Amino acid sequence: xxxxxxxxxxxxxxxxxxxxxxxxxxxxxxxxxxxxxxxxxxxxxxxxxxxxxxxxxxxxxxxxxxxxxxxxxxxxx
Amino acid sequence: xxxxxxxxxxxxxxxxxxxxxxxxxxxxxxxxxxxxxxxxxxxxxxxxxxxxxxxxxxxxxxxxxxxxxxxxxxxxxxxxxxxxxxxxxxxxxxxxxxxxxxxxxxxxxxxxxxxxxxxxxxxxxxxxxxxxxxxxxxxxxxxxxxxxxxxxxxxxxxxxxxxxxxxxxxxxxxxxxxxxxxxxxxxxxxxxxxxxxxxxxxxxxxxxxxxxxxxxxxxxxxxxxxxxxxxxxxxxxxxxxxxxxxxxxxxxxxxxxxxxxxxxxxxxxxxxxxxxxxxxxxxxxxxxxxxxxxxxxxxxxxxxxxxxxxxxxxxxxxxxxxxxxxxxxxxxxxxxxxxxxxxxxxxxxxxxxxxxxxxxxxxxxxxxxxxxxxxxxxxxxxxxxxxxxxxxxxxxxxxxxxxxxxxxxxxxxxxxxxxxxxxxxxxxxxxxxxxxxxxxxxxxxxxxxxxxxxxxxxxxxxxxxxxxxxxxxxxxxxxxxxxxxxxxxxxxxxxxxxxxxxxxxxxxxxxxxxxxxxxxxxxxxxxxxxxxxxxxxxxxxxxxxxxxxxxxxxxxxxxxxxxxxxxxxxxxxxxxxxxxxxxxxxxxxxxxxxxxxxxxxxxxxxxxxxxxxxxxxxxxxxxxxxxxxxxxxxxxxxxxxxxxxxxxxxxxxxxxxxxxxxxxxxxxxxxxxxxxxxxxxxxxxxxxxxxxxxxxxxxxxxxxxxxxxxxxxxxxxxxxxxxxxxxxxx
Numbered sequence: 048x049x050x051x052x053x054x055x056x057x058x059x060x061x062x063x064x065x066x067x068x069x070x071x072x073x074x075x076x077x078x079x080x081x082x083x084x085x086x087x088x089x090x091x092x093x094x095x096x097x098x099x100x101x102x103x104x105x106x107x108x109x110x111x112x113x114x115x116x117x118x119x120x121x122x123x124x
Numbered sequence: 125x126x127x128x129x130x131x132x133x134x135x136x137x138x139x140x141x142x143x144x145x146x147x148x149x150x151x152x153x154x155x156x157x158x159x160x161x162x163x164x165x166x167x168x169x170x171x172x173x174x175x176x177x178x179x180x181x182x183x184x185x186x187x188x189x190x191x192x193x194x195x196x197x198x199x200x201x202x203x204x205x206x207x208x209x210x211x212x213x214x215x216x217x218x219x220x221x222x223x224x225x226x227x228x229x230x231x232x233x234x235x236x237x238x239x240x241x242x243x244x245x246x247x248x249x250x251x252x253x254x255x256x257x258x259x260x261x262x263x264x265x266x267x268x269x270x271x272x273x274x275x276x277x278x279x280x281x282x283x284x285x286x287x288x289x290x291x292x293x294x295x296x297x298x299x300x301x302x303x304x305x306x307x308x309x310x311x312x313x314x315x316x317x318x319x320x321x322x323x324x325x326x327x328x329x330x331x332x333x334x335x336x337x338x339x340x341x342x343x344x345x346x347x348x349x350x351x352x353x354x355x356x357x358x359x360x361x362x363x364x365x366x367x368x369x370x371x372x373x374x375x376x377x378x379x380x381x382x383x384x385x386x387x388x389x390x391x392x393x394x395x396x397x398x399x400x401x402x403x404x405x406x407x408x409x410x411x412x413x414x415x416x417x418x419x420x421x422x423x424x425x426x427x428x429x430x431x432x433x434x435x436x437x438x439x440x441x442x443x444x445x446x447x448x449x450x451x452x453x454x455x456x457x458x459x460x461x462x463x464x465x466x467x468x469x470x471x472x473x474x475x476x477x478x479x480x481x482x483x484x485x486x487x488x489x490x491x492x493x494x495x496x497x498x499x500x501x502x503x504x505x506x507x508x509x510x511x512x513x514x515x516x517x518x519x520x521x522x523x524x525x526x527x528x529x530x531x532x533x534x535x536x537x538x539x540x541x542x543x544x545x546x547x548x549x550x551x552x553x554x555x556x557x558x559x560x561x562x563x564x565x566x567x568x569x570x571x572x573x574x575x576x577x578x579x580x581x582x583x584x585x586x587x588x589x590x591x592x593x594x595x596x597x598x599x600x601x602x603x604x605x606x607x608x609x610x611x612x613x614x615x616x617x618x619x620x621x622x623x624x625x626x627x628x629x630x631x632x633x634x635x636x637x638x639x640x641x642x643x644x645x646x647x648x649x650x651x652x653x654x655x656x657x658x659x660x661x662x663x664x665x666x667x668x669x670x671x672x673x674x675x676x677x678x679x680x681x682x683x684x685x686x687x688x689x690x691x692x693x694x695x696x697x698x699x700x701x702x703x704x705x706x707x708x709x710x711x712x713x714x715x716x717x718x719x720x721x722x723x724x725x726x727x728x729x730x731x732x733x734x735x736x737x738x739x740x741x742x743x744x745x746x747x748x749x750x751x752x753x754x755x756x757x758x759x760x761x762x763x764x765x766x767x768x769x770x771x772x773x774x775x776x777x778x779x780x781x782x783x784x785x786x787x788x789x790x791x792x793x794x795x796x797x798x799x800x801x802x803x804x805x806x807x808x809x810x811x812x813x814x815x816x817x818x819x820x821x822x823x824x825x826x827x828x829x830x831x832x833x834x835x836x837x838x839x840x841x842x843x844x845x846x847x848x849x850x851x852x853x854x
Contacts, residue, residue, distance in 0.1 A: 067386045068217075072638050074393045075213040077251045087421075091430035094526050095637055101250045104641040106522050111636060 048119070050084070051096070051112035058085045059117035066114035073115065077101040083120055147192075147200045152314060153235065155224050155259065156243035157252055158210030159515075159642040161271040164301040165243055166207045167654055169311065176658055178826060180234070184209055184220050185556065187658075195315025203314050206235050212251065214258045214353060215389060218633050219561055222360055228262060229353050232363045239318050240266045241310070246276040246283070246298070247643075249408060253400045254393075256292070257325040261349035265318035266294045269310055273298045275643075280411035287407040293321030302648060326395045328352045331388045338377045343370055352392075356385050420644050427516065433523045440511070441542050447503045448546035449577065455499040463492035476698075481683055482676070490675025493755060494668045497549050497816065501663055502656045504543050504550040508557065509655035511539075513647040517557065518639065525637055531619050532626025534563040541567070541618060544574035545611070548817045549667075552824055553659055562631040568824060569629075569834055570621045572817050575614035575809060578756040582808045583610055585760055589784055590801030614809055617841070663820070670819035678725075678754050685723040693719045713765075720765050725750045739807065739846040740800040740854065749813070756813050799853035803846040811842035 053059055061080050064070035077100050078084065087104060088097040094109040154169075156162040166174075170189025179186045187207040194200050208227060209220040216222040227235045242259055244252030249270070260266055270283065289296040295313055299306030329336045329348040332355065339351040354361060355378060364371040377383075426432050471484045511517045521535030528535055536558045543551035551571050558564040575583075587603050596602050684690070697715050720726050729746030736746055744766050752759040760779065767782035777785075786795035812818065812835045821831040 068634055069636065069638070071215065071386065071389050071393065072217055072636060074390060074397075075215065075254060076638060076640075077254075077397070079394065079397050088424065088428060090428060090522050090526060091433065092526050095522060097428075097522065097641055101248075103248050103251070106518075106637065106639050106641050108525070108637045111638060 048117060049113050050086075050098070050115035050117050051109045053086045053117070055086055055089055058083055058120040060084070060120045061115060061117055063116045064114055065116065069111055069114050073107075073111075076105060077103075078105075078115070084117065147202050149202050149204070150238040150314070151235065152191075152203045152205050153208055153224075153227055153237035153240045154205055154243065155208045155228070155240060155255070156210060157212055157245060157248070157255060157640075159640055160210070160243050160245040160248075160252060161301045162207065162210060162243050164648055164651060165241075165269065165271065165299070165307075166205060167650060168301050168304060168307050169205050172654070172657070174654070174658070176662055179223055182219055182223070182826065184223050186223075186235075191311060191314070193311040193315045195312055197316070199315055201315040203239075205241075206237065211255065213255055213393075215356065216360065217636075218559060220559065225353075225357060226360055226362065228259060228264070229350060229357070230361050230363050238265065239314060240264060241269055241314075242266060243269045243271050243301075246270045246272045246281060247279055249281070249283070250397075250400055250404060253403070254396055257396050257400065258349070260292055260294060260321050261325050261328060261347060262353070263320050263347035263350070265320055267310070267313055267318060268292065268294055268296045269299050269306070270296060271299055271301050273305065274300045274303055282409045282411060284407040288403070291403050291407065292325070293323060294319065324348065326392070326399055328392060331391055332381065332383055334381045335377055335383050339374055342373055342377075343367075352388075355383055356389060423644055424519070424641075427519050428523050433519075437520060437523065437538075440516075441538070444504065444507045444539070445542060445545060447507065448500045448543060448550065452499040452503050452546070456496055459496050459498070460492065463488060463495070467492075482679065485683060486676045486679030487672070489679070490672045493675060493816070494664060494671050497547065497663065498660055500547050501550040501553065501660055504546075504554060505656045505659045506652055508539065508554050509652040510647045512557065513645060513651055515642040515644045518641050521637075521639065522641065531622045532563065532566050532629075533622050534558050534560060534567070537563065537567040537622075540571050541574060544571040544576060544618075545614075547576050547578070548572040548574070548814065549663070549820050550659075552817065552820045553663065555824065560631070560635045561633065562629050562635065565629050565825065565830065566622050566625045568821055568830065569625055569837070570618040572812060572814065572834070572838065573614055573618040573621060573810065575611045576756075576814075578814065579610075579808055581757045582752075582759045583607055583805060585763070585780060585783075586796070586801045586805050588780055589796050590798045610805060610809055613806070617810060621837075621841075662823070666823045667816065667819040670822065671816050674815040674819075675754060678751060680724070681728070682720060682723050682725040682751055685719070686727065687722070690719065690722040693722055717766055720747060720762075738850070739843070740797075740803045740850045741807075742795070745804065749807075749811075753813050754815055756808055759808070797854070799850050802853055803850040806849050807842045807846045809842070810838055810845055812838035 048059075050059065050061075061078055061082050061084055063080060064073065082100055085099045086096060087099050090096070090106075095106050096109060096112055097104055097106045099105070154162060154166055166187065166189065169191045173191075174187055174189040177186050177188075178184060189205050189207075191203045191205050192200065193203065206227070208224040211221040211224045214225050214228070216225045227233050227237070228240065230236065240259060242256045244256055246252075252270075256266075256268055268289075270285070276283070283298070285296050285298055295318070297306050297310050297313065299310060301307070324347075327348075329352070332352065335355050336348050336351045339345060339354055340348070343354075345351045345354065354374070358364065358371065358374060358378070427436060467484045467488045470488065471480060474480045474483070508517075511520070517536065520538065524535035524538050528537055533541075537555075539557075540551040540555050543554060548571050551574075552568050555564050555567050555571070558567060584607070587606050591603050591606050593601070593603055596605065685694075693715055697712070697719060700712055700715070725747050726743075728750050729748075730743040732746035732749065733741075733743040736749070741749075744763075747766060748759045748762040751762045763783065764779040767779055767786070783796050784794065787793070788795045788797075818831045818835065821834060822828055825831070
């Protein structure tokens, strides 16, 4: 599934990226495959979104979150 | 451990530097992630000893400052600190990020440092170490400052600084730029020899061994990673402009081994984060995981709320607007009266003549026209600095991005646009906070369409002539309604133009909104003060030069004229004023009107008449159009002179009375009909009649291209709207 499909409060693990340019940008910001990401907030109208990754908050547009392939992360997994 | 200052000691056994009386001069680059406290550290190192310019060829702000330090050996150094734009990696993705790369990877760059200070956000160490490890691998002298140790204690982050220092092979300093902890130690280190790491943090050669060796064989690069970076960003290194044959050789090398940037950069990023994770597990302990201070999260719940978020933002905008619209009025009136007094003092105490006139009406008036903006600029930047420093500005972008994106603008365009209602000059200076170059240009281009306060005197004068003051439906003031509609017209023109320009302005880089939402902070008042000081200085010295030059030209145009007629009018005035025969002020007023008519500006007004006739304007309005290029409100003054209006207090006819009485010789009816009035107001709403704005746009876009486009675009918009409204209403 895509990062953009997550609801507020849900967590996931980053698997891969579909956009080469954004992939490099996201990776240098710490969004590495295998990292756990938590969607903390959606802006009004659901776009952009805010996530926490390696202990800080990062915002991105929905179309950018569309390029991040993730799998759901349940606590205790 | 975190409250204890531990620094590794990797200095070579004995210092090579003898104690000399001479102070050694060095260059120091300051790099770090955005929000890492870089500008606070820069301010702490340099104080008010700062200079602001642009990096050559680009409109990226270059801040430099001087820091004097004494090392352990007793040697004194004078370090020129260069504040490089914040970046997350050496791979540039925006024009701002090209600067750190260009400076650090090109020894021929004029800012190439002797020492680089990397500032890391201690609460975000993993991401900070990414940039740090890249710079370490370039094998240049580097010092790492880990900032926010006070917050780290609070968050339970403990760092083994000695171990980290040994692993990175560089000196590491725990500091708190906010609380001024560790700054002196850092300064001292600048005066001491700085070691260069021998080992690679990661082995970058393995990604492209042939290319790395090939480049190192071709040109002099002192690290494998430097060669790898050159391969990745060949077009961004200035040195190759002078050595195109080397560039061609490297290009063919890259082609030969099918060097794949994206693939290799991704590989490097993964590898770095892998090693960083290992390093972190050895040397960093996070004891009490408070993911977010709770109050920061609580604030976000309110400030980005779908209702309260906008309500609060609207309140903040209202406060800013209030400040630059009404609070700034008092210091502005004060400046105005000081200059008026000073002008008349000079006028009365220096011998009469051209020089006196130039001094009073050209230079002093020009200076007044510049300094009058200072209160508004200072107030707006006080607010902007506070909003940026607290972290609120990032939240504004977050909640406004969706709405503004539709119009080719950015969440951060809102503040410049709203400030434009007071004055476009500070508003355009404030567009630096917009990272995307395209959205910044669009914002700069449309902001002057917002109705600024200089248009107000023009609107009020014309409204009072053409709009009756009796209310509609018994309660609504007609004149107020028209005034409000003019503000709305300006706003919609700005939004509409932005929407159009979205298609015409080319993006320099791909636009994205991947942005950190920093933790909330209490604003640092010294940062706020320095921001205000910097912006005022930039305006006074950079834009001020252009404004003074245009003022002098305008003075010349309206006070000199060709031919005998001008001279004879001038002579009559001279005779009257030297004889002090001011008893007949009507005659003087009349002569001054005549002089203006015969001046170059007057000639230009007449010359313009055929062009502006379709808009319903005559040559008198033409003169006012020429002179009000200095500033729109000059319209009223020029009209007063042209109609030789007297002093209201003495019971003379005002400019309004005279304009109302003016007849149109062709129709026999009044000159200022509803059609002419609306045409004139729309012209003032849209035309770019403000030299100060043009000067600032030139400064902020790095050349005359955009101000010229803006001048003609707004001129065309003004002309067409006036033409249409005049045709409809006449």
